[in-house]
Amino acid sequence: MKRTAFFISDGTGITAEALGQSLLAQFEYIDFEKITIPYIDSVEKARSVVERIDKAAAIDDGKPIIFDTIVNSDVRAEIRKSQGYMIDIFGTFLEPLEQELGSKSSYTVGKSHSITGKASYNRRIDAMNFALENDDGARTRYYSNADIILVGVSRSGKTPTCIYLALQYGIKAANYPLTEDDIVDQRLPEVLRKHRQKLFGLTIDPVRLQLIRNERKPNSKYASIKQCNYEVEEVELIYRRERIPFLNSTDYSVEEISTRLLMMTGIERRIS
């Protein structure tokens, strides 16, 4: 059984893709070829998409499934002429929403990506620069500007989390690696003690950590299971003793670590 799924949008297609993927993941025994077609913002462009859909329909074992987030109803109507089965997100929900809200929608193409607003955009890029410049303990003197400071052993997921927090939520996140020196001292470095209320710990399963480190530095002491066990154990002790909230990142994606961190800390997103 082979079917094609189209994610079609007048913008980036990221929302249509995310939603479509969620729904299709529920049908694990069907093999979908997934095609994202962004920036379909005119009837002419829609016509060429219809051709692609109809070609797939002629070959596949069933109608192509279309997930679309196109705002303009003329463009949607054009897509509807295809041989595909349409999951029409705006078409389905916009009218009931208009009734519930007692207000007409503005049908403005591009409006759907509020993230492009200049203020939000600058906040995200500033936060990203902050994450890059304050990565891995490289610089500590701007910690007073940080919304959060991630701590953890090397390769526990700090950097990707900081960058995701910046990009998705405009949050300024620094990170500081806890090393053997800190562990031997049995106390937090001075520079972190001053910002205790901003600290958030990551931890990780030592076996997983070993695998990750071994890809970086094969057969090193750094990547030995003994060293990984030792560092993780000691760092978790520090978290508990210092009452630093922490999360085990082993089974989580960057998105999951970030959203759970927001829940646990109550930090506000900087873009809306």
Added chain:
Amino acid sequence: MKRTAFFISDGTGITAEALGQSLLAQFEYIDFEKITIPYIDSVEKARSVVERIDKAAAIDDGKPIIFDTIVNSDVRAEIRKSQGYMIDIFGTFLEPLEQELGSKSSYTVGKSHSITGKASYNRRIDAMNFALENDDGARTRYYSNADIILVGVSRSGKTPTCIYLALQYGIKAANYPLTEDDIVDQRLPEVLRKHRQKLFGLTIDPVRLQLIRNERKPNSKYASIKQCNYEVEEVELIYRRERIPFLNSTDYSVEEISTRLLMMTGIERRIS
């Protein structure tokens, strides 16, 4: 007019939030308070959410709007008992999809985030590390491993784009800044010539570039409009002469730059 919008999910809530934001952006004259509630994966948790919704309903000028991407129908049914107006995404589309596909859905909580699969996860993190280590021309000897190499003047958006391509699509993107030296030479540096087919240029409106640079180094030659004009003009000449595909990043978000770059280059995403 004040209304509350809830984005509720059994996972991160990112999809519910993106879709809800898209739809609400169509009602620009209504002031929404937006609340994301992730990880609602039990009837008990759903009950506490219903309390929050009902509290908002009692205060607001109308029913709270609920956008949910909860897979489990029992949990959804609990949310439905609230005073909110429910945009029930799985409830609306899953049954018609089952009919069209002739297959029952697996209703598996968490399935919706296929991005968490270990292989995809590793590919994203590898790509992110690649972007960080091959940022800003810091290292050029691994360009043969790159999927794409972004070029452009300083502060034209190369780094955020590389990182986004890594995180969202698992694409390995390096970037190399074109400086005055390259401009004076009137030719591409040798290290880029060897990988011509991987090059993609960014350009930017000089006035916008000046603003961005001025925040970094106020009143410098680097941030002067004269310098910005000169660099942008010359770099665009290089793009045209060398037939490097390029994009003006001025009015685009990181998501838009990235998706347009995929369209223009035909590069395949590395995760699906």
